Amino acid sequence: MTRLRRALYGIAEEAPAVDMAALVDQALAGRRRRRRVPAMMAAVAMAATVVATGTVMTAMRSSQPQEMAAPGITDLPEGNVGPLGYAYETPCKVDEKRRVDCGAAEWRVVTGAGETYRLPQALAMTAKDRRVPVAISRDGRKIAYYSRKDRAHVVRDLVSGSETTSPVTVKESRIGPGSTLVLSDDGRYVVFDPREGSKDPGLLIEVSTGKTVKVPGKYEAIGVRDGVVELVRYLKTDLWLMPVTGGGKPVRFDGAFMGFSELAPDGRTVAAFERRDEKKWIQELRTLVLLDVSTGRKLRNVPIQGLPEGRPVMFTGPWRSGSELTVVVDDEKGAHAYGVDIGTGKAHPLTDYPKALYLTLPGIVNE
Amino acid sequence: MDRHDGFREFVLARQQALTRTAYLLTGDAHLAEDLLQSTLVNVAKQWPRLSVDGNPEAYTRRALMNQYISWRRRLRREWPSASPPEHGVSHDEETLDRIVLRQVLARLTRKQRAVLVLRFWEDLTEAQTAEALGCSVGTVKSQTHRALARLRALAPELAGPHSLSTFQEVTP
Numbered sequence: 399m400t401r402l403r404r405a406l407y408g409i410a411e412e413a414p415a416v417d418m419a420a421l422v423d424q425a426l427a428g429r430r431r432r433r434r435v436p437a438m439m440a441a442v443a444m445a446a447t448v449v450a451t452g453t454v455m456t457a458m459r460s461s462q463p464q465e466m467a468a469p470g471i472t473d474l475p476e477g478n479v480g481p482l483g484y485a486y487e488t489p490c491k492v493d494e495k496r497r498v499d500c501g502a503a504e505w506r507v508v509t510g511a512g513e514t515y516r517l518p519q520a521l522a523m524t525a526k527d528r529r530v531p532v533a534i535s536r537d538g539r540k541i542a543y544y545s546r547k548d549r550a551h552v553v554r555d556l557v558s559g560s561e562t563t564s565p566v567t568v569k570e571s572r573i574g575p576g577s578t579l580v581l582s583d584d585g586r587y588v589v590f591d592p593r594e595g596s597k598d599p600g601l602l603i604e605v606s607t608g609k610t611v612k613v614p615g616k617y618e619a620i621g622v623r624d625g626v627v628e629l630v631r632y633l634k635t636d637l638w639l640m641p642v643t644g645g646g647k648p649v650r651f652d653g654a655f656m657g658f659s660e661l662a663p664d665g666r667t668v669a670a671f672e673r674r675d676e677k678k679w680i681q682e683l684r685t686l687v688l689l690d691v692s693t694g695r696k697l698r699n700v701p702i703q704g705l706p707e708g709r710p711v712m713f714t715g716p717w718r719s720g721s722e723l724t725v726v727v728d729d730e731k732g733a734h735a736y737g738v739d740i741g742t743g744k745a746h747p748l749t750d751y752p753k754a755l756y757l758t759l760p761g762i763v764n765e
Numbered sequence: 766m767d768r769h770d771g772f773r774e775f776v777l778a779r780q781q782a783l784t785r786t787a788y789l790l791t792g793d794a795h796l797a798e799d800l801l802q803s804t805l806v807n808v809a810k811q812w813p814r815l816s817v818d819g820n821p822e823a824y825t826r827r828a829l830m831n832q833y834i835s836w837r838r839r840l841r842r843e844w845p846s847a848s849p850p851e852h853g854v855s856h857d858e859e860t861l862d863r864i865v866l867r868q869v870l871a872r873l874t875r876k877q878r879a880v881l882v883l884r885f886w887e888d889l890t891e892a893q894t895a896e897a898l899g900c901s902v903g904t905v906k907s908q909t910h911r912a913l914a915r916l917r918a919l920a921p922e923l924a925g926p927h928s929l930s931t932f933q934e935v936t937p
Contacts, residue, residue, distance in 0.1 A: 400885075401862055401922070401923050402866070402885055402916070402923050403885050403886075404859065404862065405859070405862040405863050405865075405866040405923060406789065406866065406881075406882070406885055406886045407886070408859055408860075408862065408863040409788070409789055409792075409863050409866060409867060410785035410786075410788065410789055410886060411785075412788070412863070413784045413785045413787075413788035413789075413794075413797065414784075414788070414794040414797070414798075415784075416780070416784045416797070416798050416801065418776060418777055418780040418783075418784070418801075419773075419777065421776075421798070421801055421802050421805055422772065422773050422776050422777070422805060422809075424802060424805075424806075425772075425776075425802065425805035425806045425808070425809040426769050426772070426809050
């Protein structure tokens with residue numbers, strides 16, 4: 399055996415024990431858990447839920463947001479319902495014999511005032527069982543979704559009640575695994591990526607006119623604002639502020655950065671996390687790096703203070719002002735948004751969100 | 766008999782191999798479990814067809830690789846784990862090799878890493894590797910070549926004389 403093979407075998411033997419019976423049950427229920435918790439917490443959670451196979455489903459049901467179990471949830475009415483706080487997708491149904499029905503999965507929206515509505519016109523799962531994302535504008539006022547009836551994307555204004563259906567038809571079969579949807583602040587544009595992380599190109603669509611601009615597959619959209627699409631190519635790492643009419647060119651950063659924020663209000667800065675030392679990944683995910691988008695230079699590091707101990711940041715969210723950025727961490731109870739002062743690094747809690755399998759927050763790209 | 770029993774039996778019989786492959790691909794216990802879970806969701810959906818006239822083994826391998834390569838490159842999926850597990854205090858040659866190889870694997874592209882795992886851990890042929898990755902044999906050759914070139918550059922000790930026959934076997 400070569401040293402390479404021997405080393406591979408050695409690493410393989412270090413693979414942790416996985417409760418495969420529990421994974422099988424969850425797979426049959428069509429569920430994916432979000433695991434981004436420190437090892438100790440994960441071990442505790444696992445020990446608590448797999449005491450007996452029969453208890454797994456019960457435990458998972460109880461972890462869904464309260465609204466999911468609430469009876470009498472009505473369809474989103476026409477007219478003004480107010481800005482949205484978030485959206486979530488309901489899980490597949492599992493009966494007492496563990497038969498799974500994913501046809502019942504649907505999107506629901508929760509307004510800032512706390513009202514929950516069904517959004518049956520938004521396709522949640524394709525015929526090939528691919529998840530279909532929705533996107534909420536950063537002010538919560540608009541939501542974009544894919545309509546099976548129209549075979550196109552629709553943007554609904556939750557305040558005026560108006561709906562705009564894109565004239566660009568997109569076959570349902572185009573929606574692949576890891577598809578993403580981005581909605582511009584003003585609701586004029588959506589960026590549809592049929593399969594994030596692949597070479598399959600995305601499409602910037604002007605919803606009212608149907609004008610489109612192709613987005614190279616190796617780039618992923620972070621946001622659309624003020625006529626500019628923010629695109630990131632990971633690993634290298636390149637950031638491309640592409641005008642909605644196309645054009646522009648990317649800037650390359652010196653290093654590997656991930657978790658990009660939208661462009662700051664100053665129009666020159668983005669925040670991200672630098673990936674350098676695998677042994678310090680949690681610390682790195684609690685240290686924002688401010689980057690100059692015109693030169694590609696690293697401006698400074700901002701270690702975040704005041705986040706829950708040991709929790710890495712899961713997402714960066716919208717800028718609340720020129721000096722405060724939203725970050726999101728999660729734990730066993732749900733997701734928690736914090737505002738971070740990029741001058742001092744101090745974080746303060748903003749909003750708590752319930753634990754849900756698929757949660758879409760305003761201004762944050764979701765798959 | 767529950768209609769899902771076949772799926773359960775299939776997965777449980779291969780749990781060690783699946784877990785190890787996922788771990789080699791991700792290098793992280795949590796990510797490996799995430800990867801397995803996502804893959805099994807896909808396989809479960811196809812099980813009625815696979816169990817009748819499909820090849821569950823090949824489908825599962827391909828689903829695992831597709832899932833791994835297409836994983837979104839965002840925070841919650843991408844961040845590597847902390848240090849490798851410690852196994853005692855003595856750092857003999859084999860232990861060092863494992864530590865070094867972990868670092869090399871982390872610096873490969875996903876496709877290169879997948880090719881190395883399939884060719885040298887699962888011992889698949891180039892044709893089988895191409896099938897698992899859904900690409901051509903030529904792509905497998907070129908990806909293997911690049912992965913091994915990277916390995917030579919970063920860890921020449923792992924690309925020592927004993928490994929040369931392996932390199933020559935797969936280099937176009």
